[in-house]
Amino acid sequence: MSGVSVTKDVQDAAGAADDLVVLSNVNKHFGALHVLQDIDLSIARGEVVVVIGPSGSGKSTLCRTINRLETIDSGTITLDGSPLPAEGKALARLRADVGMVFQSFNLFAHKTVLENVMLGQLKVRKTDQKAAREKAVALLDRVGVGSQADKYPAQLSGGQQQRVAIARALAMDPKVMLFDEPTSALDPEMINEVLEVMQQLAREGMTMVVVTHEMGFARSAANRVVFMADGKIVEEATPEQFFSNPRSDRAKDFLSKILHH
Amino acid sequence: MFDFLTSGQYDVLGAFWVTVQLTLYSAVGSLIWGLMLAGMRVSPVPLMRTFGTTYVNVVRNTPLTLLVLGCSLGLDQTLGITLAGGDSKEIGFRLAILGLIAYTGTFVCEALRSGINTVPVGQAEAARALGLSFFQVLTLIVLPQAFRAVVGPLTNVLIALTKNTTVAATIGVAEAALLMKEMLENEADALFAVFGVFALGFVLLTLPTGLLLGWVAKRVAVKR
Ligand SMILES: Nc1ncnc2c1ncn2[C@@H]1O[C@H](COP(=O)(O)OP(=O)(O)OP(=O)(O)O)[C@@H](O)[C@H]1O
Ligand SMILES: [Mg+2]
Numbered sequence: 451m452s453g454v455s456v457t458k459d460v461q462d463a464a465g466a467a468d469d470l471v472v473l474s475n476v477n478k479h480f481g482a483l484h485v486l487q488d489i490d491l492s493i494a495r496g497e498v499v500v501v502i503g504p505s506g507s508g509k510s511t512l513c514r515t516i517n518r519l520e521t522i523d524s525g526t527i528t529l530d531g532s533p534l535p536a537e538g539k540a541l542a543r544l545r546a547d548v549g550m551v552f553q554s555f556n557l558f559a560h561k562t563v564l565e566n567v568m569l570g571q572l573k574v575r576k577t578d579q580k581a582a583r584e585k586a587v588a589l590l591d592r593v594g595v596g597s598q599a600d601k602y603p604a605q606l607s608g609g610q611q612q613r614v615a616i617a618r619a620l621a622m623d624p625k626v627m628l629f630d631e632p633t634s635a636l637d638p639e640m641i642n643e644v645l646e647v648m649q650q651l652a653r654e655g656m657t658m659v660v661v662t663h664e665m666g667f668a669r670s671a672a673n674r675v676v677f678m679a680d681g682k683i684v685e686e687a688t689p690e691q692f693f694s695n696p697r698s699d700r701a702k703d704f705l706s707k708i709l710h711h
Numbered sequence: 712m713f714d715f716l717t718s719g720q721y722d723v724l725g726a727f728w729v730t731v732q733l734t735l736y737s738a739v740g741s742l743i744w745g746l747m748l749a750g751m752r753v754s755p756v757p758l759m760r761t762f763g764t765t766y767v768n769v770v771r772n773t774p775l776t777l778l779v780l781g782c783s784l785g786l787d788q789t790l791g792i793t794l795a796g797g798d799s800k801e802i803g804f805r806l807a808i809l810g811l812i813a814y815t816g817t818f819v820c821e822a823l824r825s826g827i828n829t830v831p832v833g834q835a836e837a838a839r840a841l842g843l844s845f846f847q848v849l850t851l852i853v854l855p856q857a858f859r860a861v862v863g864p865l866t867n868v869l870i871a872l873t874k875n876t877t878v879a880a881t882i883g884v885a886e887a888a889l890l891m892k893e894m895l896e897n898e899a900d901a902l903f904a905v906f907g908v909f910a911l912g913f914v915l916l917t918l919p920t921g922l923l924l925g926w927v928a929k930r931v932a933v934k935r
Binding site: 517519537539542543544545546547548549550552554556557558559560569570573574615618619622 | 755831833834836837838839840841842843844847851852855856859
């Protein structure tokens with residue numbers, strides 16, 4: 451799986467016409483805490499953006515505003531040209547188009563692995579049983595857990611659960627996939643199996659927003675690194691630029707902390 | 712000593728049959744009403760949440776006797792609401808069930824809600840992220856997992872309901888407690904025997920509920 455490199459071009463101006471997710475001037479508070487401050491961020495179709503930054507800087511919140519698991523106070527977010535609906539059926543439809551992978555997997559504990567991957571297809575996409583099953587089986591094979599289809603999530607290792615969670619999100623044919631620290635809850639030996647699945651997705655052209663501290667993944671798969679601190683986007687650059695020559699002091703400070711141990 | 716059972720003067724089985732019917736209808740009604748109340752209490756619509764919370768707090772803290780009397784005096788005798796008419800016996804039976812449902816539903820609701828709180832929020836978030844509606848998230852993901860934590864508390868609610876049906880006696884429904892009162896007046900020399908028979912009757916009604924649901928609880932115990 452390694453050895454295949456991904457083109458790492460920061461999107462040029464011409465790409466702007468093909469922006470899939472656009473956040474402009476987004477602000478959000480939790481009580482007195484200003485977690486997102488004037489966030490402007492455009493993500494082009496097929497682009498892989500890694501979001502990085504110290505704990506509490508608002509990375510998860512940013513990720514969650516994109517499918518409106520968190521509401522925003524001001525600004526706009528558009529997906530594929532249309533603004534995020536506030537609620538109801540339209541919001542559910544939008545969420546179906548945005549895949550989300552959580553740090554804690556969140557597989558449905560009372561359903562088998564196969565049922566987890568079929569549920570959204572059956573209940574949201576209204577796919578028929580047979581087609582949903584075939585697709586679920588194919589996706590589980592693709593992420594390497596086909597043999598676990600009839601087990602319950604609790605019977606799987608963390609790495610396997612996270613790969614099922616990725617398959618569950620992919621089953622909806624999302625336009626964009628959001629990953630919030632997908633490997634942070636994993637034992638070290640399981641991190642790679644999940645990262646490999648994500649690398650493959652990136653190569654296949656999936657649009658991805660990935661909150662992660664995995665530098666290896668950022669270097670090999672990301673088109674762009676977005677560095678956040680205190681609710682602001684402090685720096686955006688290609689992975690090479692960012693890791694070898696960070697411009698802001700915050701980023702230098704942060705990198706020195708995570709790279710030197 | 713147990714002559715009163717064979718004298719043919721009292722229909723003990725018939726009275727307990729009324730108790731069973733009161734229990735069954737009220738149980739089904741309370742489960743449905745409690746489910747709806749719980750749905751309101753966790754719904755994203757503020758008005759529904761307010762209604763659910765207010766209803767539960769008012770009704771749960773009102774004595775059941777008051778509610779059943781209220782149904783009888785307030786609905787039937789004052790407003791003439793009899794839920795489909797019939798003779799006074801049938802009306803009393805239905806209104807007692809209404810009172811029992813109104814009351815027991817609050818306990819079902821709170822048992823469900825505490826069960827819902829045992830389901831990690833990530834489960835609902837993952838379901839919402841897939842594009843499931845509020846109703847689907849509740850019925851497909853949250854409640855099936857909540858039920859597992861809720862079987863025990865719900866058993867207690869159902870057992871309490873079985874015994875609470877005796878309150879229907881206050882509006883003259885011919886269930887077990889009313890017959891017992893009548894028999895205690897007439898059979899003063901067999902007080903303990905009469906008590907014993909009715910106590911045994913209620914134990915026989917509630918014991919299977921406890922055993923059955925205890926078995927269910929084991930079957931569905933949550934795997935995490
Ligand atoms: N639901 C909430 N209510 C109140 N405050 C919150 C809530 N969620 C997050 N916060 C606060 O908002 C800030 C940003 O949180 P967020 O989870 O987005 O940070 P993060 O960058 O993802 O951090 P981490 O690396 O620890 O995951 C933190 O200070 C956090 O305590
Ligand atoms: Mg986070």
